[in-house]
Amino acid sequence: MALDDLYREVILDHYAHPRNRGHLADAHITVEGANPLCGDELSIYVRLEDGVIQDVHFEGRGCSISQASASMMTEEMRGKTLAEARGLVESFKAMMHGQASAFDETDLAALQGVRKFPVRVKCATLAWVALAQGIDEFQQGKPAAVRATTEAPE
Amino acid sequence: MIPERVREDFPILQQRMHDKPLVYLDSAATSQKPRIVLEALTRYYEEYNANVHRGIYFLAEKATQAYEDARVRVARFINAPRPEEIVFTRGTTEAINLVAYTWGRANIRAGDEILLTEMEHHSNIVPWQLLAAEQGARLRYLPFDGAGRLALEELDTLLTERTKLVALTHQSNVLGTITPVEEITRRAHAAGALVLVDGAQSVPHMPVDVQALGCDFLAFSAHKMCGPTGAGALWARYDLLDAMPPFHGGGEMIMLVQLDSSTYKDPPYKFEAGTPNIADCIVWATAIDYLEGFGLAAIREHERQLTRYALAQLREVRGVRVYGPEDVEQRGGAIAFDVQGAHPHDVAQVLDQEGIAVRAGHHCAQPLHRRLGLSASTRASLYLYNTPGDIDTLTRGLEVVRRLFTPRTAVRDR
Numbered sequence: 001m002a003l004d005d006l007y008r009e010v011i012l013d014h015y016a017h018p019r020n021r022g023h024l025a026d027a028h029i030t031v032e033g034a035n036p037l038c039g040d041e042l043s044i045y046v047r048l049e050d051g052v053i054q055d056v057h058f059e060g061r062g063c064s065i066s067q068a069s070a071s072m073m074t075e076e077m078r079g080k081t082l083a084e085a086r087g088l089v090e091s092f093k094a095m096m097h098g099q100a101s102a103f104d105e106t107d108l109a110a111l112q113g114v115r116k117f118p119v120r121v122k123c124a125t126l127a128w129v130a131l132a133q134g135i136d137e138f139q140q141g142k143p144a145a146v147r148a149t150t151e152a153p154e
Numbered sequence: 155m156i157p158e159r160v161r162e163d164f165p166i167l168q169q170r171m172h173d174k175p176l177v178y179l180d181s182a183a184t185s186q187k188p189r190i191v192l193e194a195l196t197r198y199y200e201e202y203n204a205n206v207h208r209g210i211y212f213l214a215e216k217a218t219q220a221y222e223d224a225r226v227r228v229a230r231f232i233n234a235p236r237p238e239e240i241v242f243t244r245g246t247t248e249a250i251n252l253v254a255y256t257w258g259r260a261n262i263r264a265g266d267e268i269l270l271t272e273m274e275h276h277s278n279i280v281p282w283q284l285l286a287a288e289q290g291a292r293l294r295y296l297p298f299d300g301a302g303r304l305a306l307e308e309l310d311t312l313l314t315e316r317t318k319l320v321a322l323t324h325q326s327n328v329l330g331t332i333t334p335v336e337e338i339t340r341r342a343h344a345a346g347a348l349v350l351v352d353g354a355q356s357v358p359h360m361p362v363d364v365q366a367l368g369c370d371f372l373a374f375s376a377h378k379m380c381g382p383t384g385a386g387a388l389w390a391r392y393d394l395l396d397a398m399p400p401f402h403g404g405g406e407m408i409m410l411v412q413l414d415s416s417t418y419k420d421p422p423y424k425f426e427a428g429t430p431n432i433a434d435c436i437v438w439a440t441a442i443d444y445l446e447g448f449g450l451a452a453i454r455e456h457e458r459q460l461t462r463y464a465l466a467q468l469r470e471v472r473g474v475r476v477y478g479p480e481d482v483e484q485r486g487g488a489i490a491f492d493v494q495g496a497h498p499h500d501v502a503q504v505l506d507q508e509g510i511a512v513r514a515g516h517h518c519a520q521p522l523h524r525r526l527g528l529s530a531s532t533r534a535s536l537y538l539y540n541t542p543g544d545i546d547t548l549t550r551g552l553e554v555v556r557r558l559f560t561p562r563t564a565v566r567d568r
Contacts, residue, residue, distance in 0.1 A: 039530025
């Protein structure tokens with residue numbers, strides 16, 4: 001286990017220079033994700049247009065893995081339908097739990113190194129699980145802010 | 155200071171971690187165990203394992219004797235007037251819950267107040283929340299100041315005729331703060347309140363004398379003082395224990411059981427239903443013998459010197475901020491800090507690769523962290539087997555953290 005596997009340059013770059021960070025005032029979906037044991041906290045905002053994700057922002061504080069993963073996710077989600085977004089969440093979770101990567105051409109591939117550090121997988125999946133929960137509740141007609149965590153077994 | 159060869163008493167400290175010598179800096183979570191404690195545990199199971207207070211045969215008698223000897227040993231360790239004032243529990247948490255469920259339910263009424271502090275461990279908050287919700291009582295909190303000291307000037311306002319109990323830590327598991335228990339007890343008693351002290355972090359690290367403290371209840375654990383997990387004790391004044399209703403019902407705690415009702419044994423047995431944790435309580439006495447071989451004053455002095463060194467060294471690392479009192483007379487060796495630009499989880503991960511075990515997170519003290527404006531911190535905590543070399547390894551490890559995380563972030567000098 002080498003630290004370089006975990007703290008890849010691209011991850012540290014997203015951590016230091018997060019993309020799409022900040023509140024999104026007219027969001028249709030707002031989700032809070034928190035892993036209180038670690039102290040990872042995220043808010044995710046999604047703005048839709050004709051059922052397509054127009055913009056995803058996040059804010060919060062937490063470890064490099066949770067923040068970088070959220071930053072990468074916001075880039076990946078733009079222009080996707082909710083169904084596509086939901087599919088990407090499942091692909092990402094599958095990659096983090098050891099299955100083949102569906103993200104080889106993107107920054108997200110760097111997060112595969114986190115698999116060697118099992119306790120940190122929940123940091124990487126927090127933003128994604130939160131987004132999925134937000135989408136699910138939005139589609140069930142519950143657009144109010146919801147909370148998600150990856151500290152309990154998924 | 156305690157000589158470095160003491161490390162040889164601890165088999166676990168001999169191993170390497172990620173190909174580096176293990177530097178264990180998480181004794182506030184649990185301490186390591188010396189070989190003689192591990193051997194005593196094996197000896198119990200190999201030579202005299204039997205249930206206590208029941209058998210007529212030799213083994214049962216020997217186990218009972220050792221179990222009761224351990225009670226005497228624990229009582230003497232905190233200068234309790236009587237061994238019957240020691241109730242064996244699973245640990246500090248169960249001891250505090252015992253008081254909340256028995257003394258609390260019998261004595262706390264609607265409108266009463268329980269005064270806690272903002273630096274409590276969750277185990278000294280949540281049991282009182284449950285009790286307060288059940289009884290309609292109110293919790294109040296004594297704050298702490300920027301230097302990590304309790305704001306005693308607010309005590310008079312917070313202590314009223316409605317205050318029935320003051321429950322506070324003797325030493326913060328995050329800030330290291332040693333609280334003025336004697337003074338708070340004196341003022342609480344003057345206001346008519348009883349005082350419960352969470353001694354989980356003080357009893358292992360300094361001489362603690364319940365008669366000198368003057369408190370009414372003291373809760374503490376074996377596993378933070380070189381003993382096994384799953385054993386601990388509640389000390390309480392005998393008259394309080396005698397008046398308290400039982401905690402758990404079952405065997406061992408009864409005098410006479412009829413179909414509709416039962417009568418109970420005297421303290422401490424009234425509170426020890428079922429087969430107790432015989433082995434671990436017996437072995438706890440071995441751990442106490444081990445610690446007293448050095449003397450608790452010597453252990454405190456060792457940690458005081460090591461803490462002074464650690465605070466000075468950590469101050470030299472750019473971007474590191476240490477929480478809690480700066481004066482080592484006012485604090486113990488639990489040292490929480492943060493590294494600018496690096497989340498505690500990342501700090502702990504990098505340090506782990508250097509063979510250093512520290513804690514990252516809220517350390518079961520979320521209100522305290524909220525008060526500090528943090529969601530988490532990194533904590534290094536010391537014990538008798540730590541050395542100045544461990545501190546040097548830690549500060550070198552923090553330089554690795556800085557190299558990894560700071561070139562990419564704008565770090566302001568502090």
